Amino acid sequence: MSTSADSSRAARDILDARDLTFRYVRRDEEGQVVQATVALDGVSFSIRAGDFIAIIGHNGSGKSTLAKHLNALLLPDQGTLFVDGLDTHDAAKILEIRRTAGMVFQNPDNQIIGQIVEEDVAFGPENLGVPTEKILTRVENALSRVDMLKKRHASPNKLSGGQKQRVSIAGILAMKPKVLILDEPTAMLDPSGRQEVLSAVHALNRDEGITAILITHDMEEAADADRVIVMDRGKIAMTGTPREIFSRSEELATLGLAVPFPTQVADLLGKQGVSLPGTPINRQELVAMILQTASAFK
Amino acid sequence: MAMLKDITLGQYYPADSVIHRLDPRVKVVVTLGFIVSLFVISTIPGYLLAALFLWLWIRLSRVPLRFMLRGMKSVFFLLFMTVVFNLFLTPGETLISWGKLVITKEGVRIASLMAIRLVFLILGSSVMTFTTTPTRLTDALESLMRPLTRLHVPVHEIAMMMSIALRFIPILMEETDKIMKAQMARGADFESGNIIKRAKNLIPLLVPLFISAFRRANDLAMAMEARCYHGSEGRTRMKPLVYARRDRAAYLLLLLYLVLSVVIGRDLLHLSSLFFPGGGV
Structure with a gap:
């Protein structure tokens, strides 16, 4: 969490937001402002290359608006945002910014453009003017990284939700991004589809060092991140490691958020007088702590 | 209704044939050329030539004929009406009269001509849709219409809209x-x-x-x-359309056919006298 303009720091930080403010403005026919909603209100943060960040917050907290700023789909009314050192206000750099910070959306059907999987993955490189002879290698490479190479000639309509989202991720990977922004990519998927998509994203982050920004409603997804940013009414309400965030369950509750299920279990056990040795944020930790506590009882 | 999504658009028939491998632009041009030839031809030898061309076109595509004929079902009514109207309503030399209903010699001629034209036209163009995926077809149209960009026709945008619609x-x-x-x-x-x-x-x-x-x-x-879409400017393609030898050969064949269909179909060599020594059809 830093707003410092220190240049050595800016070089390390792949995303650097300073005091972002954004309003959704509704106008009537004469152009008069009817209603203005503040979606982002002085948001500042910086994210190191290679981190896995989860952004959580209830509906309307501004997390999707923030995501759209990260690849210059929206420009801040005030403040500046640097993506890998590029100012999103710079119209000449907009393609480079979008290439650097690729975005995957919620609805898999509404972001697949091609009628065949490989055609869709090629859409980004084609737009960037990548030479023809290099596009096919990029497409094959991107599809194999999300384990979808064998479906390359399939129609997107014949794929499952999880497969469609993996194709969408491949479409971004084919542009060789440094940051992957995922705006609730699992919200419309079944549990197995969710798992497919998340493990693909985690593998890309872990093995290739691609920075991942996961916007999510699911606290258990957020628990697997390196750092969690909690948004509330356009501001950053909390930030820290998942353990730091989820050990403040009362504070989260006032923001309309729950803690992951394993943490809830630990809280309930605590109320029953069984205190665990720490705050478990995932199932494995919970099981380990319960076993540890149980053996101490004997 | 539940089966709606299973409908394959453009009735593509997957097979591995010369026609399938042809550049889609060639197929569009051949189809248009064939359709034009049908309206140029007016003699029986001309129709025989068209029939030969169509037979070759279908055989090479390896699409079973029954598939093609299935597509004819939907236009059968139109065909039937055309024949009936032309048969009974063309004035001329009476062949058969049945009270008020009169079939004339000219009527028979025009009705059969129209029937042949329609059937050939539908079969000829369905070869194109059977052997070309909608994507390739849109690519072909974009490429063929490119000269229109000079007249400020948004060709790329139209093609993009078509493929998104599909x-x-x-x-x-x-x-x-x-x-x-x-x-x-x-x-x-x-x-x-x-x-x-x-x-x-x-x-x-x-x-x-x-x-x-x-x-x-x-x-x-x-x-x-x-995903960085910003119109056609500076855009490259993963699989650009490139003419191969077989495409050039197909263009040559089409040219040959068109010349022949004018020469024979318009009876420039007076071949019909061999069929109808009396003179003309």
Whole structure:
């Protein structure tokens, strides 16, 4: 969490937001402002290359608006945002910014453009003017990284939700991004589809060092991140490691958020007088702590 | 309705044939050339030539003839009406009269000509749709219409819209199905009443469908922008259309056929005298 303009720091930080403010403005026919909603209100943060960040917050907290700023789909009314050192206000750099910070959306059907999987993955490189002879290698490479190479000639309509989202991720990977922004990519998927998509994203982050920004409603997804940013009414309400965030369950509750299920279990056990040795944020930790506590009882 | 999404658009028939491998632009041009030739030809040897060309076109495509004929079913009524009207309503030398109904010699001639033209036209163009995927067809149209960009026709945009439309037809079909079931569960009735009543009953189907289509369009536009789409400028293709030897050979064959169809079809060599020594058809 830093707003410092220190240049050595800016070089390390792949995303650097300073005091972002954004309003959704509704106008009537004469152009008069009817209603203005503040979606982002002085948001500042910086994210190191290679981190896995989860952004959580209830509906309307501004997390999707923030995501759209990260690849210059929206420009801040005030403040500046640097993506890998590029100012999103710079119209000449907009393609480079979008290439650097690729975005995957919620609805898999509404972001697949091609009628065949490989055609869709090629859409980004084609737009960037990548030479023809290099596009096919990029497409094959991107599809194999999300384990979808064998479906390359399939129609997107014949794929499952999880497969469609993996194709969408491949479409971004084919542009060789440094940051992957995922705006609730699992919200419309079944549990197995969710798992497919998340493990693909985690593998890309872990093995290739691609920075991942996961916007999510699911606290258990957020628990697997390196750092969690909690948004509330356009501001950053909390930030820290998942353990730091989820050990403040009362504070989260006032923001309309729950803690992951394993943490809830630990809280309930605590109320029953069984205190665990720490705050478990995932199932494995919970099981380990319960076993540890149980053996101490004997 | 549940089967709607299984409809294959453009009735593509997957097979491995010379025609399938031809550049889609060649197929479009050949189809157009063939259609034009049908309206140029007016002699029997000319039709024999067209029939030969069509036979070759179909055989090489390796699409079973019964598939082609199945496509004819939908136009059978049109064909039938054309024949009947031409048969009875053409004035001329009486062949058979049946009270007020008169079949003339000219009537028979024109009716059979029209029938042959229509059948050939449909078969000839269905070879193109059977052997070319909609994507390749859009690519071909974009490429063939490119000269129009100089007249400020947004060719790339039109082609992009066509391919997006093709991509979304199955999705919107599925959505229609879902909305229909949802409205039926609320007591909507899409099946009874006269045609006006039924059209009115479609409103609770169309309104949500349109709203959802606009929402999808909005999402898609954003996703395209996020993937650096900025029109045709500086855009490359993964699989650009490139003419091969067989494409050039096909163009040559088409040219040969067109010349022959004018020479024979317009009877420039007076070949019909061999068939009808009396003179003319």
